[in-house]
Amino acid sequence: MEENKTRVAVIGGGSWATAIVKIITDNGRSNKVIWWMRNQEAIDHLKKYHRNPRYLSYLEINIEPGNITSDLKEAISGADIIVLAIPAAFLQDALAEISADDLKGKVIVSAIKGFVPQDNLIIGEFLHKQYSVPFDKVAVISGPCHAEEVALEKLSYLTIASQSQDVSCLIASLLSNRYIKTTTSDDIYGTEYAAVLKNIFAVASGICHGLGYGDNFQAVLISNAIQEIKRFVDAVHPIDRDIKDSAYLGDLLVTAYSQFSRNRTFGNMIGKGYSVKSAQFEMNMVAEGYYAVKCLHEINRNHKVYMPISRAVYAILYENISPTVEIRLLSEKLS
Numbered sequence: 001m002e003e004n005k006t007r008v009a010v011i012g013g014g015s016w017a018t019a020i021v022k023i024i025t026d027n028g029r030s031n032k033v034i035w036w037m038r039n040q041e042a043i044d045h046l047k048k049y050h051r052n053p054r055y056l057s058y059l060e061i062n063i064e065p066g067n068i069t070s071d072l073k074e075a076i077s078g079a080d081i082i083v084l085a086i087p088a089a090f091l092q093d094a095l096a097e098i099s100a101d102d103l104k105g106k107v108i109v110s111a112i113k114g115f116v117p118q119d120n121l122i123i124g125e126f127l128h129k130q131y132s133v134p135f136d137k138v139a140v141i142s143g144p145c146h147a148e149e150v151a152l153e154k155l156s157y158l159t160i161a162s163q164s165q166d167v168s169c170l171i172a173s174l175l176s177n178r179y180i181k182t183t184t185s186d187d188i189y190g191t192e193y194a195a196v197l198k199n200i201f202a203v204a205s206g207i208c209h210g211l212g213y214g215d216n217f218q219a220v221l222i223s224n225a226i227q228e229i230k231r232f233v234d235a236v237h238p239i240d241r242d243i244k245d246s247a248y249l250g251d252l253l254v255t256a257y258s259q260f261s262r263n264r265t266f267g268n269m270i271g272k273g274y275s276v277k278s279a280q281f282e283m284n285m286v287a288e289g290y291y292a293v294k295c296l297h298e299i300n301r302n303h304k305v306y307m308p309i310s311r312a313v314y315a316i317l318y319e320n321i322s323p324t325v326e327i328r329l330l331s332e333k334l335s
Helices: 015-026 040-049 072-077 088-094 123-131 147-151 165-175 188-211 215-236 246-257 262-271 276-283 288-303 308-318 323-331
Strands: 006-011 031-036 081-084 107-110 138-142 156-161 180-185
Touching: 006 015, 006 072, 015 031, 015 147, 015 165, 031 072, 081 165, 088 123, 088 288, 107 123, 107 165, 123 138, 123 188, 138 165, 138 188, 156 165, 156 188, 156 246, 165 180, 180 246, 188 215, 188 246, 188 262, 188 288, 188 308, 188 323, 215 246, 215 288, 215 308, 246 262, 262 276, 262 288, 262 308, 288 308, 308 323
Parallel strands: 006 031, 006 081, 081 107, 107 138, 156 180
Antiparallel strands: 138 156
16 A cells, blocks of 8 residues: 555656666565656656656656656655765755755665765765754665666665664665665765765776776776775774775775776766866766865865875866876876
C-alpha cells in the first residue's frame, strides 16, 4: 500500500541524480521516488518520454510522471529520505527556500562530491550548521561508481557512511540490487573528504595526460595522491581507517583513470591548453575538482598538511601558472 512505501526525494537533474533514480526505482514497488529538478523543459520531456534529455538520455526511467516536480518544498515535504545530488557549488542557492523545519526528522543523504564554497564545508557539516540536521540523520554515498556504468547496469559498488548504523543500513538496503553492491561505514568525515579530494587528483591526472605524460608517471602520481588523501583525512578526523578500502583508494582510481570522469576530462583540456572558462563551456558539465581545490587551499591554511599535487592544481587553475612548468616542478616532489 502507498502509506507503507519508503518515500525518497532525489534532488538534482544531472547524471548521478538520474542514475540514483534508476537504482531506487529498479528496486521494486516498495519505494516511492519523487524527483526534483529545476529545468521545466527536462521535466516535461521526462513525463512524456521517460528519459532525461540532458543526461544519460538513452536511459529509460521507470517513474510516475506525477512524481517529477520543480517544486522543491513539495518534493521534500512528501519524503522520508532526501538524496541530494546537486553540484556543491550550487547547493546553497538550490536550497535557499528551505528551512530547518522542512528537513526536521528526515534522513538526508549526500551524493555530492564537493565543498560548499561559501563556507568551505563538506555537505554533512553544511547541513548540520545551516539546517540543524543531526549528524546521525546524515548519510554519505561514496564510490567507486560512475553514473554511466550504473545506467548500463555494470556491476558497481557503493559505500554508505553514517554515524548511525541504522541509517547507513537503511540507505544501503535502499540502493542494493542485482548490479549495485553496498557496504557501510561510520567514517562520514573521511569518506566525504576523500570523495572531494579524489576529484582534485583526477584533474591533476587529466592535466598530466593532456601534457603527454604516460602511464608510468600516472601510476606514481596517483600513488602519491592516495598518500595526500591519507595525510589530510588523518589531520582533520583522526580515526582508525584503512585508506586502501574502496571508498578511498577505489574511488580515487576510477575518477583518475576512467573515460567517464568529468574531472579528468576537464584536466585533460587544461593540459592541452584550454582556459578554464573555455573548458567549462565546452564540457557543459560541472567538474567539482575546479571548485574543490580552491576550498581545500583555504581549509589547508589551518591544517598545513603537505599536499604538493593539490597545490600544483591550485596554482594552475587559480594562479595561471603554466601547466608545463607546474607539473615539471611537481615531478621533482613525487617519489
